[in-house]
Amino acid sequence: MGAKVPRNFRLLEELEKGEKGLGAEACSYGLDNGDDLLMSDWNGTILGPPHSVHENRIYSVKIHCGPNYPDIPPEIAFTSKINLPCVDQRDGKVDPTKVPCLAQWKRDFTMETILIELRRYMALPQHKKLPQPPEGTTY
Amino acid sequence: MADDAPTEDAQITFNVKAANDKKHVLTLPAVTTVADLKTKLSSSEYADLPPERQRLIYSGRVLKDHDTLASTKIKDGHTIHLVKGAASNARQNPAGAGSSTAGSTPAAPQVPTNIAAGTGNNPLAGLTGARYAGFHGLPSMESFGPDGGMAGADPNQLLQMMDDPNFLQQMNEAMDNPAVIEMMQNSPMVRQNPMVAEILRNPEMRRAMFNPEMMRMQLQMQRAMNQNSGGSSFPMPGATNTTPQNPSSNTATPNAGAADPLASLLGGGAGGAGATNPFAALLGGGANPWGPPQQSTPSSGTDANTSTATGSTENAQGAQNTSQPPANPFASLLGATPTGAGGAQQSNPLAEMSRQMMQNPEMMRAAMQMMGGAGGPFGQPPADSTGSGAAAANPFAALFGPGGGFGGAGFGTPPPQDSRPPEEVYENQLRQLNEMGFYEFERNVTALRRSGGNVQAAIEFLLVG
Numbered sequence: 001m002g003a004k005v006p007r008n009f010r011l012l013e014e015l016e017k018g019e020k021g022l023g024a025e026a027c028s029y030g031l032d033n034g035d036d037l038l039m040s041d042w043n044g045t046i047l048g049p050p051h052s053v054h055e056n057r058i059y060s061v062k063i064h065c066g067p068n069y070p071d072i073p074p075e076i077a078f079t080s081k082i083n084l085p086c087v088d089q090r091d092g093k094v095d096p097t098k099v100p101c102l103a104q105w106k107r108d109f110t111m112e113t114i115l116i117e118l119r120r121y122m123a124l125p126q127h128k129k130l131p132q133p134p135e136g137t138t139y
Numbered sequence: 140m141a142d143d144a145p146t147e148d149a150q151i152t153f154n155v156k157a158a159n160d161k162k163h164v165l166t167l168p169a170v171t172t173v174a175d176l177k178t179k180l181s182s183s184e185y186a187d188l189p190p191e192r193q194r195l196i197y198s199g200r201v202l203k204d205h206d207t208l209a210s211t212k213i214k215d216g217h218t219i220h221l222v223k224g225a226a227s228n229a230r231q232n233p234a235g236a237g238s239s240t241a242g243s244t245p246a247a248p249q250v251p252t253n254i255a256a257g258t259g260n261n262p263l264a265g266l267t268g269a270r271y272a273g274f275h276g277l278p279s280m281e282s283f284g285p286d287g288g289m290a291g292a293d294p295n296q297l298l299q300m301m302d303d304p305n306f307l308q309q310m311n312e313a314m315d316n317p318a319v320i321e322m323m324q325n326s327p328m329v330r331q332n333p334m335v336a337e338i339l340r341n342p343e344m345r346r347a348m349f350n351p352e353m354m355r356m357q358l359q360m361q362r363a364m365n366q367n368s369g370g371s372s373f374p375m376p377g378a379t380n381t382t383p384q385n386p387s388s389n390t391a392t393p394n395a396g397a398a399d400p401l402a403s404l405l406g407g408g409a410g411g412a413g414a415t416n417p418f419a420a421l422l423g424g425g426a427n428p429w430g431p432p433q434q435s436t437p438s439s440g441t442d443a444n445t446s447t448a449t450g451s452t453e454n455a456q457g458a459q460n461t462s463q464p465p466a467n468p469f470a471s472l473l474g475a476t477p478t479g480a481g482g483a484q485q486s487n488p489l490a491e492m493s494r495q496m497m498q499n500p501e502m503m504r505a506a507m508q509m510m511g512g513a514g515g516p517f518g519q520p521p522a523d524s525t526g527s528g529a530a531a532a533n534p535f536a537a538l539f540g541p542g543g544g545f546g547g548a549g550f551g552t553p554p555p556q557d558s559r560p561p562e563e564v565y566e567n568q569l570r571q572l573n574e575m576g577f578y579e580f581e582r583n584v585t586a587l588r589r590s591g592g593n594v595q596a597a598i599e600f601l602l603v604g
Contacts, residue, residue: 019198021156021218028220030198034212043199047222051322058194058201058222 004107010070011039014110027115029063040065042074042111046119052128054082057135061094061118063111073105076114081133086121092139094118151208154218155195157186169209173202186221196220334591561587568594577601 005013016022018029029044042063048054060079066072078092086098096102101109101117121127152166163185167176177190186193195202197211197219213219561584562569571594572583582601590596 019214019217021154021220025156025220028196028199030200045196045199045201056223058196060199060201063199 005070007065007067007069008039010110011065014112015039017112023112024116026119027112029111029115032062038067044111044115046115046122049119049123049128052123053130053132054122054128057132060138061115063114065111070107070109073102073109074111074114076102076118077139079138080135081137081139082122083130083132084122084127086118090139151213152215153208153213154216155180155185155221156218157221161186167208169207171208172204173206173208173211174204176208177204180221188221188223192223194222196222565592568592568597572597572601 014029015031021028026047026049027044029042031039032041032043042065044061044063046059046061048057048059058080059082062077062079063074064077065074073096076094076096078087078094081092083089086095087093088095094102096105099114099117099121101113149169150166151169152164155163155165157163163180165176165179165185167179173195174190177193177195180186180193181188181190197213197217200211202211202219562580565584565587568587569580569583572587575598577583577598583597586597586600587594589600
C-alpha cells in the first residue's frame with residue numbers, strides 16, 4: 001500500500017495546495033491561524049453549486065483536524081447557516097454518518113475532497129431546492 | 140499604484156483567480172486593504188466587475204473590505220479566488236426579446252447564467268424567462284391545474300400555440316441555444332440516464348424531438364387514443380366537429396372507410412389535406428415510403444420502424460383494444476426526420492439512435508415517461524397510466540411548468556418501479572462489479588441505478604462517491 005504519509009506532511013501539502021489555489025475552483029481552504037503549528041483548525045469555503053438555491057452563495061465551514069487525521073476524518077461545522085439534512089441546525093455541525101465521504105472515510109481523502117463532496121451534496125436533486133436561511137447569517 | 144508605500148512593507152505578488160479561469164497577477168504592498176484591491180480589480184484591465192459584487196476568498200475565508208493584505212497573511216505566489224457575488228436583479232434580463240441587444244458585445248443568445256435563487260432550481264427556468272416569453276400568448280390560466288401543473292392543459296390551446304410562427308421561432312431559437320440544452324441535460328432525469336443525455340446531445344434527435352410538428356402529431360395521437368372509439372380518430376387541429384368526415388381521407392383510399400384511422404396514413408401522399416393531417420406530415424411530403432397502391436402494412440418499413448411499429452401494435456391492442464398501429468408516439472421519433480426525408484428509408488441518422496434506444500429498457504422507460512401518460516399501451520406501463528394523456532405527455536408541460544408542477548406523469552415523477560429485485564435487474568452488471576472488486580451490494584445497486592445500468596458510469600460513481 002505504500003508508505004503512510006504522516007499527518008503533518010499531509011497537512012502541509014494540503015495547506016500549500018489551498019493557499020496557492022491549485023485545487024478545484026469552487027472550494028477554498030486554509031489554516032484558521034497561520035501560527036497554529038499543529039495545523040488543527042482550518043477554514044473552508046464552498047461556492048454554492050449553480051442551478052440550485054445555493055447559487056452565488058458562499059458558505060464558510062470550520063474544519064478541525066484531530067491528531068489522528070488523516071486516519072479518521074476531520075470534524076466539519078458550517079459557520080454560515082445552511083439548511084441541509086446533514087447539518088445540525090443548532091450548531092452547524094456536519095453529521096458524518098450522513099455524508100458518504102465521511103461515513104466511508106479513506107486515508108487518501110483530503111479536506112478538499114470533503115468540501116467538494118459537500119458541494120455536491122448541496123447540488124443533489126433532493127437538496128438543491130431546500131429553502132435556505134438568508135445569506136450571511138451564521139451559527 | 141501605491142508604489143510609494145512605506146519601504147518596510149514588502150510587496151506581495153499574488154494571483155487572483157476569477158471564475159472564468161482568468162488569472163491576474165498582482166503585486167501590491169502588504170498594507171493594501173481588500174477594498175483597494177477590489178477597486179483595482181474592478182477595472183476593465185482585470186476582472187471588470189464592480190467592487191460591490193466582488194467576493195474575494197483566500198484560504199477558506201471571505202476577505203472583508205477593511206482587511207489588509209498583511210492581515211490576511213497572503214504570501215508570494217498564493218492565490219485569491221475572485222467570485223461574482225449575487226447579482227442584483229436589475230442587471231439580468233435585457234428587457235424584451237431580442238431588440239435590446241444593440242450593445243457592442245457579440246451577444247450570443249444567452250440564458251442568464253446568474254439565475255436568482257428562486258428559479259435557479261428549475262433546470263428549465265431559462266425557458267420561462269423573459270427571453271422566450273416574447274410575442275406569443277402564454278398558456279392561459281385555465282391550462283394550469285389546481286396544483287399549478289399543466290394537468291388541465293387544453294390540447295387545443297397548445298396546438299394553437301404551435302401554429303403561431305412567432306412561437307415556433309422562439310422554440311427553435313431556444314433549442315439551438317446551447318445553454319438551454321445544457322440546462323436540460325442538467326435536469327436530474329436526464330443526467331441520471333446516459334442514454335437520454337446522449338440523445339439530447341445529438342442535434343438531429345433533438346431537433347426531431349422538439350420539432351413543433353412532431354409535438355403536434357403527438358398531441359393529436361394522444362387525443363385520438365384517449366377519445367372514445369366513436370368519432371374521428373384524428374380530428375383536425377382545432378376541429379370541434381368530430382364526426383367521421385376526416386377530410387384527409389377523401390381521396391385515394393383503397394378499401395378504407397372514411398373513419399378508418401389508417402386511411403390518412405396510407406392514403407395518397409399528395410392528398411390535399413396534407414398540411415393538416417398529422418400523418419401526412421409524419422410520412423413526409425411526396426416521399427411516402429408506403430406508397431398508396433400497395434396498402435402494405437407498416438411493418439414493411441425499414442428496420443427501426445419495423446420493430447416499433449409491430450411491437451407497439453401488439454401492445455396497443457392488448458392494453459387498449461384499439462387497432463391503431465400508427466398511434467405510436469415513437470413513430471414520430473422514428474419516422475419523420477424534421478427535414479421530411481421520408482421516414483427511415485434513407486440512411487437515417489436517427490435509425491441508429493432509435494435502435495439503441497429500443498435495446499435499452501432503461502432508456503425506453505425514460506422515453507416513455509417523457510412521452511407521458513400515453514405510454515400506457517406500451518412496454519412497461521408507468522404505474523399510473525390512467526393520467527390523461529394530453530396533459531401528462533405534453534412536452535410543453537416541461538417547458539412551462541416552472542417550479543413544482545411538471546404535471547401528471549411528466550418529468551416530475553420518479554421512474555416507474557421495476558418490480559423485480561435489483562439483483563435480478565442488474566444481475567450481469569452486479570457480477571461485473573463484483574469481479575472488479577466492488578463488493579458492497581447496496582452501493583453497487585445505487586450506483587447502477589444512478590447510471591441506468593451502465594457499468595462504466597457506475598464504477599465512476601463508486602470511485603468518486
